[in-house]
Amino acid sequence: DSGVTQTPKHLITATGQRVTLRCSPRSGDLSVYWYQQSLDQGLQFLIQYYNGEERAKGNILERFSAQQFPDLHSELNLSSLELGDSALYFCASSVGGEGDTQYFGPGTRLTVL
């Protein structure tokens, strides 16, 4: 158990819908990262927040957005969902500095039908 929690574990929805994925970092960690892992694929970095502020951005679609709240939990919002958005979405947390170890949550499996 990494100490990072993600909800829900599974999510099944239809194309065109909007969903919100939630992540709670390890106690004391200020940074949250979001990754997308499609079937049999590597991890695509989406976005990183540090203490409520966006710190780094990867290949995140305009239909996706994220935020980190004052209590440091984070949410990833996915809208106008397409079939190709079906994937595992991982959240990771770290203390916040460069070269930090990232601790991954169990992931949310999103299926878009």
Next chain:
Amino acid sequence: GQQVMQIPQYQHVQEGEDFTTYCNSSTTLSNIQWYKQRPGGHPVFLIQLVKSGEVKKQKRLTFQFGEAKKNSSLHITATQTTDVGTYFCAGQTSGTYKYIFGTGTRLKVLA
């Protein structure tokens, strides 16, 4: 943009054989991390390398960071069935906070 490639993509070995995965970055890295993801699981941190030419060992696992800090390798001696999973490298460039993950090497160990 920055790319991190890993080879091989897949590797099947007999239990007891050695295994190596290689990671190559298109840019110089400030540090590199290695993760293992078991089937159905999430990535788990293994180690971080920071210095040019650095070599670190964890029991049967040996990690190397190249002199130019653009490549890295993970070598497993005498594989066991518990080594099954996908091994990812993740590189970070100086001045950025994001990690670029390699494409991963999926290891299968045949008993």
